Amino acid sequence: MSAAPLPRVAVIGNPNTGKSTLFNALTGLRQRVGNYPGVTVARKSGTCDVGGGRLVELVDLPGLYSLAAVSPDEQVVIDVLLGRHAGSAPPDAVLVVCDANNLLRNCFLASQVAELGLPAVLVVNQADVARERGMDIDTDLLGARLGVPVALVSAWRGEGLAEVRRHLAAALAGGARLRRVEWPAAVAESVAEVAAAASRDTGKPVPAALAQRLLFDVSPALAESLRWGEAARAPVLRAARERVRRSGMNPPAAEALIHYGRLRAELEGVVRGASRPTRTAAVDRVLLHRFLGPVAFAAVMLGLFWSVFALAKLPMEAILAGVDWAKAAAAPRLEATPMLQSLVTDGILGGVGAFLVFLPQIALLFLLVGLLEDSGYMARAAFIMDRLFGWCGLNGKSFVPLLSGYACAIPGILATRTIEDPRARLATAFAVPFMSCSARFPVYALMCSAFIGPWHGPLWESVAMVGMHLVGLLVAVPVTFLLTRVILRVRPAPFVLELPRYQLPKPRDVLWRVGQSVWEFIQKAGTVIFALTIVVWALTYFPRDTEVAERARAAALAAGADEAKAAAVAQASLVESSWMGRMGKALQPAFDPAGFDWKLTVGVLASFPAREVIVSTLGITYALGEETGADSEQLREAMREATWAEGPRAGTRIFTLPAILALMVFFALCSQCGSTVATLAQETGGWRWAAISFVTMTALAWLAAVAVYQVGTALA
Amino acid sequence: MVPLSQLLPGQSGKLVSLNPERALDQRLMALGLIPGMPIVVVRRAPLGDPIELRFNETEICLRAEEARAILVDVAADCPLPRPPAP
Numbered sequence: 001m002s003a004a005p006l007p008r009v010a011v012i013g014n015p016n017t018g019k020s021t022l023f024n025a026l027t028g029l030r031q032r033v034g035n036y037p038g039v040t041v042a043r044k045s046g047t048c049d050v051g052g053g054r055l056v057e058l059v060d061l062p063g064l065y066s067l068a069a070v071s072p073d074e075q076v077v078i079d080v081l082l083g084r085h086a087g088s089a090p091p092d093a094v095l096v097v098c099d100a101n102n103l104l105r106n107c108f109l110a111s112q113v114a115e116l117g118l119p120a121v122l123v124v125n126q127a128d129v130a131r132e133r134g135m136d137i138d139t140d141l142l143g144a145r146l147g148v149p150v151a152l153v154s155a156w157r158g159e160g161l162a163e164v165r166r167h168l169a170a171a172l173a174g175g176a177r178l179r180r181v182e183w184p185a186a187v188a189e190s191v192a193e194v195a196a197a198a199s200r201d202t203g204k205p206v207p208a209a210l211a212q213r214l215l216f217d218v219s220p221a222l223a224e225s226l227r228w229g230e231a232a233r234a235p236v237l238r239a240a241r242e243r244v245r246r247s248g249m250n251p252p253a254a255e256a257l258i259h260y261g262r263l264r265a266e267l268e269g270v271v272r273g274a275s276r277p278t279r280t281a282a283v284d285r286v287l288l289h290r291f292l293g294p295v296a297f298a299a300v301m302l303g304l305f306w307s308v309f310a311l312a313k314l315p316m317e318a319i320l321a322g323v324d325w326a327k328a329a330a331a332p333r334l335e336a337t338p339m340l341q342s343l344v345t346d347g348i349l350g351g352v353g354a355f356l357v358f359l360p361q362i363a364l365l366f367l368l369v370g371l372l373e374d375s376g377y378m379a380r381a382a383f384i385m386d387r388l389f390g391w392c393g394l395n396g397k398s399f400v401p402l403l404s405g406y407a408c409a410i411p412g413i414l415a416t417r418t419i420e421d422p423r424a425r426l427a428t429a430f431a432v433p434f435m436s437c438s439a440r441f442p443v444y445a446l447m448c449s450a451f452i453g454p455w456h457g458p459l460w461e462s463v464a465m466v467g468m469h470l471v472g473l474l475v476a477v478p479v480t481f482l483l484t485r486v487i488l489r490v491r492p493a494p495f496v497l498e499l500p501r502y503q504l505p506k507p508r509d510v511l512w513r514v515g516q517s518v519w520e521f522i523q524k525a526g527t528v529i530f531a532l533t534i535v536v537w538a539l540t541y542f543p544r545d546t547e548v549a550e551r552a553r554a555a556a557l558a559a560g561a562d563e564a565k566a567a568a569v570a571q572a573s574l575v576e577s578s579w580m581g582r583m584g585k586a587l588q589p590a591f592d593p594a595g596f597d598w599k600l601t602v603g604v605l606a607s608f609p610a611r612e613v614i615v616s617t618l619g620i621t622y623a624l625g626e627e628t629g630a631d632s633e634q635l636r637e638a639m640r641e642a643t644w645a646e647g648p649r650a651g652t653r654i655f656t657l658p659a660i661l662a663l664m665v666f667f668a669l670c671s672q673c674g675s676t677v678a679t680l681a682q683e684t685g686g687w688r689w690a691a692i693s694f695v696t697m698t699a700l701a702w703l704a705a706v707a708v709y710q711v712g713t714a715l716a
Numbered sequence: 717m718v719p720l721s722q723l724l725p726g727q728s729g730k731l732v733s734l735n736p737e738r739a740l741d742q743r744l745m746a747l748g749l750i751p752g753m754p755i756v757v758v759r760r761a762p763l764g765d766p767i768e769l770r771f772n773e774t775e776i777c778l779r780a781e782e783a784r785a786i787l788v789d790v791a792a793d794c795p796l797p798r799p800p801a802p
Contacts, residue, residue, distance in 0.1 A: 066746035070739055102773035105748045219739040252736035256745035275773070284758075294762050383777050387763035390779065494740030495782070496747070499768065499775040 006047065006057040007172050010080055012113065013097030014106050015063035016376070016500035018125045021509055022097055022155035023060040026164065033516050037085060041076045042417075050169040059091065065105075067112040068217045068255075070493045071420050075225055081116055082210055093119040093171040095164070096178075100130035100137055100152070101275070101501070104260070104267055110146065111259040114178035115209045119171040120148045122178075123164055128154040129501070134274040145266040147179035156506055181262050186247030187254065190215055190240035197236040202228050215240055216255045280376075280501045287380055297384050300377065301403060308364045308407045309438070315360035323353035342541055343534075351533030354610045355526045355675055358408050361438065362521055365404050365411035366514040372400070373418060374505035382497055392477060393484025395421060395495055398428040405435030406469070409676040410525060413683050414517055421493035427484045429683055430693055433676050434476035436469040436668060439612040443667045444468045446615055447660045450636035455657070464664070471668040475700060524682050525675035532609035532674040539580040540606065549574045568620075575620050580606060594666065594705035595659035595713070597644065604666070611672035658712025662705040670701035718790060721767065721783040723757040729788035731755055731771075740782055748772050755788060 013019040024031075027046025034043045044060040061080060062073035069075040083090035094113055098106035103124070110122060124137060143150040149167040153160035167175075183191075195211035206214075206226070213222055214237065223233055241251040249257070287296050327345040334341035372378045382396030389398045397419045405412035412432040419425040444465055453461035552573035556566040575581050584602030591601045599621040607614045615635075622638040642654045671677065671694045681690035717732055731753045734741040749755070749771055758768040758775065766777040778786075 066743060068739075068742055068746060070743070104772060105774055108746060108748065218737060218742045250736055252742055253745060253750075256742075256748075256750055260748060260750055288759060288761075288768070290759075290762050383761050383766060383768065384763075386777070386779070387761060387765045390765075494738070494743050495766070495777075495779055496740065496743050497766070497777040499777065 006055050007092040008057045008059060009048075009093045009095055009168060009172070010059050010061055010091040011095045011097060012061045012077060012081070012109070013063060013123075013125075014065055014099065014102075014109060016498065017063070017097050017099040017106065018155045019063055019097040020060060021506055022123065022125060022153065022164075023058060024506075024509055024512065025155050025158055025161055027058055029512075031512075033520070036076050036079070041073050048165070048168070050165045050172070054169060056092075056168060056172065058095070064109070066109065067213060068219065069213075069222055070219045071422055073420065075221060078210075078213065078222065079225075081113070081118070082207065090116070090118060093121065093168065093175065095121050095123060095168065097123045097125050100124045100127045100135065101133065101278075103137075103142075103271060104263055107146070107263050107267065108256070108259055110178055111181060111263065112255075114180045115212055117177055117180075117209070119175040120178045121164065121167040121171050121175070122146060122148050122150045123153050124150060125153045125155055127152045127160065128157055129278070129503075130275075133276045133278060135271055136273040138270050138272065142267070142270045145179075145270070148176045156503075181258055183258070184247055184249070186243050186249075187215075190243045193243075194236060194240050198226065198228055198233070201232045202226055215244070216252065218252050278501050283502055284380070284499070287377070288383065293384055297381060300372070300381070301399075304368050304372070305403060305406065307368060308361055312360040312364050312407075316357055319356050319360070320353065323349055323356070339541070339544070343537065346541075347534050347537035350537065351530040354533055354613075355522075355529045358410065358439075358675070359518060359521070361408045362411045363514055363518050365407060365415070366517050367510060369400055369404065369411070369415055370510040370513050371505045374503070374510060376500045376502040378418065379497055379499050383499065386495070386497075390495075392481040393424060393427050393488075394431070394480060395419065395424045396497070398424060398431070401428050401432050402435055402473075405432040405437060408437050408439075409433045409435065409673065410521060410679045411517075413676070413679045414521075416683065421495065423484060423488055423493075426488065426684060426689065427480050429680060430483060430689065431476040431480045433671060433673070433680070433693060433697060434472035434479070434669065436472050437673075439610065439673070440468075440667055442612055442615050444664055446618075446635070447664050450639055451655060451657070451660050464661075468664050468668050471665055471704075475669060475704070479696070479700070520682075521675075521679070525678045528678035529609055529674040536580070536606050536609055536613075539583070540575055540578050542579055543577075544574065545577045546574075548577050572621055575602070591702075591705075593710065594662045594702065595654070595656070595709040596663065596705075597642070597654050599642075600654075600663065604670075604672075607667075607672045609672075609674040611667060611670070614667070656713070656716065658709045658716060661712060662709035665708050666701045666705035668701075669697055669704055671697035717787050719784045720755075720757075720769075720778075720786040720788050721780040723767075723788065723790065725757055725759045727790060728754060728756040729790040732787040732789050734786045738785070741786070744776075744778075744786075747774055747776065754791075 011019060011023055023044070023046065026048045031044060031046035035041070036043050041062060046058050046060075047055045048058045050056050059080065061077045064074045064077055067078055069078050079085055081090060081094070094116070096110045096113055098110065113120060122143070124139060124142070127137065130137060137152060139150040139152050149170065151160050151163040151167055153164060155161075191208055191211045194215050195206050195208050198206040198211060198214060214233070220230075244251040244254060286292050327349050330344050330349065331341055334344055369378075372381070378397070378400065381399060384396070385399040386396030389395055401412040401415040404415055409432050412435065413429045416425045416429045416432070419428060448461045448464050452464045549570040553566045553570040556569040561569065580602055584605055585598045587605065588596065588598040588601045591604065596604065599618065602621055603614045603617045606617045618639070619632065619635055622635060622642070639655050644650050644652055644654055677690045677694055680693055681687045684690065723729065731749060731751050733751060734744060734749070736742055736745060753771050755769055755771040758770050760767050761777070766779045767783055768775060768777050
């Protein structure tokens with residue numbers, strides 16, 4: 001059952017105008033987040049009461065400066081406004097959100113929207129800031145000049161919302177349109193010509209508003225999205241633009257010149273009073289200072305990183321304790337059915353725990369990055385860092401996602417949404433999983449404390465720890481360079497970064513975004529990692545050869561082991577005879593050049609859904625029971641004593657220095673995280689890039705591990 | 717008339733021309749950077765690039781490489797920019 005569809009209102013505006021704050025204020029919690037078909041642009045919509053219980057659907061469009069679309073986000077705006085998505089019509093009205101402090105620039109977008117001929121309402125937002133600066137805005141005059149009702153609003157303070165609702169109701173009841181500019185005859189004729197040719201060539205009607213964009217836009221992005229081929233469109237556009245040029249205007253500049261020319265006249269007298277400078281300039285003199293700027297930047301980023309680890313520690317421990325408690329509570333109840341018991345404790349609870357444990361870090365990163373974003377500092381961070389990242393195809397906005405990757409790749413990949421340039425966004429998302437996330441830490445800790453510390457002292461132990469955290473970064477840089485310069489055929493968007501006014505973030509806006517992201521993670525990545533964990537559990541459990549286990553247990557008891565040790569030996573033999581054990585033995589030759597024996601190979605294979613599993617898997621295969629942690633002295637002892645059973649290296653130690661380094665390098669580079677792969681697929685719009693990332697990282701990990709082991713062994 | 721990339725922090729001028737055939741310049745024009753617009757170079761990033769510009773009420777950053785194709789008339793009361801480093 002579904003009611004008649006609600007009238008739809010598109011909310012459009014420049015970035016940093018407080019558009020999302022207004023959207024949240026108007027819709028409250030009645031929001032839905034989805035995706036636009038075929039692109040990875042979030043579709044945010046919500047219902048708003050415009051008075052008397054009359055509901056409308058508001059669609060929050062991505063912020064943009066101009067309808068001359070370059071990035072996918074901007075194209076979505078055009079597509080929504082023209083109703084080009086399958087099964088959707090143009091919106092019933094448009095809510096244009098402007099910044100009161102910069103009306104001229106914001107009204108440029110309104111002028112472009114006017115060409116669509118939709119009922120419109122103009123919101124002049126951030127009126128509180130303008131008022132404090134001594135500006136007095138005559139909304140009646142502005143409304144009379146532009147032809148639509150104007151509401152003076154401070155969405156942050158919740159002022160003026162009733163007026164917006166009232167104007168919206170009127171707009172939907174057949175409201176006024178924004179006044180359109182008088183185009184010179186040459187432009188009008190050229191637009192008609194382009195519309196006719198494009199309709200003919202694409203077989204679909206192309207409205208005048210769309211044809212106008214095709215005529216003016218330098219970027220071919222829109223024409224390509226219409227599937228209007230280069231060969232067909234080039235002569236048409238050349239002739240149409242030539243006509244505009246003959247009339248004395250440069251076609252790609254004509255739109256801005258004409259709109260701004262008219263707007264200057266129309267805004268005359270609308271803003272009265274002084275516009276005193278805001279505090280932003282003074283703050284920037286410190287935060288963007290040549291010396292103080294980088295210091296402040298380092299302090300902010302260290303603070304962010306430290307907070308994530310420090311604040312996430314307790315909730316993470318609580319989640320782990322909760323999962324352990326659930327396991328302990330469930331185990332005795334399922335004593336009668338060992339298979340079910342193992343499925344519930346190791347499979348289901350283990351799988352839930354594997355992704356729940358990262359939720360605190362993910363939520364915290366989202367919260368802190370969201371605060372930085374809304375305060376306006378994120379743009380400054382990008383300004384400071386751009387030089388370091390620009391040369392390899394990334395940009396200044398890549399820094400925060402990469403830094404987040406050092407805690408967890410998932411929020412890092414999701415944070416790439418703030419990068420407008422599609423090429424830099426994809427390249428950054430590709431580079432993030434190379435960063436040494438906190439799940440790799442236990443592997444390094446085990447190896448360094450078991451071997452490098454005792455052999456070479458604490459100094460080299462620390463050097464190895466730091467080195468391992470840099471390996472991924474050092475490999476990611478050339479990989480990204482190759483990706484952006486040679487492989488990736490995505491048009492880079494121009495790097496024009498606005499430095500918005502600083503403002504106090506609105507906690508409600510940030511918290512809702514955090515909630516939405518966390519929920520998305522649970523739904524998408526959670527299900528994938530859960531499924532993978534069950535698969536690995538099944539491979540490790542079946543085909544349960546209890547006879548082998550019983551024999552191993554008896555042999556251990558006969559050799560003088562105690563009950564617990566014998567049980568652990570029996571469990572190890574079960575794993576050895578499981579599908580996973582057989583796979584490990586079968587695949588061991590592939591990992592032999594890296595110095596991995598079959599136990600390590602099993603550990604590597606079992607760690608593909610979630611890499612932190614390696615330590616407990618080694619605990620099982622080394623017959624120490626599954627409660628083994630990275631700080632277990634027994635595990636270190638067992639590994640130090642492990643020797644090759646057969647082959648040319650029979651009798652020599654498995655864990656030599658080259659083997660340890662190879663193992664750590666493998667874990668540093670390998671794509672062993674189901675959640676990351678799933679998130680990558682979600683954010684890049686399909687499994688293609690997720691698959692490329694998985695294969696690249698895993699291949700690089702193997703190559704690097706083999707290189708380290710072979711070179712190291714040759715040198716030793 | 718000099719390339720925008722050569723202006724020193726604190727210098728101001730008037731935009732003379734840009735290259736609207738580039739998507740970047742079309743975007744700048746949409747932001748209101750049209751010929752005749754007074755423009756100030758506020759500062760450079762600590763590592764020398766990008767450049768922060770202010771015009772009207774807008775503050776944006778541009779990479780020097782891309783600012784090279786944008787020509788400005790330096791305001792009369794500003795010292796001439798240094799010749800570009802060799």
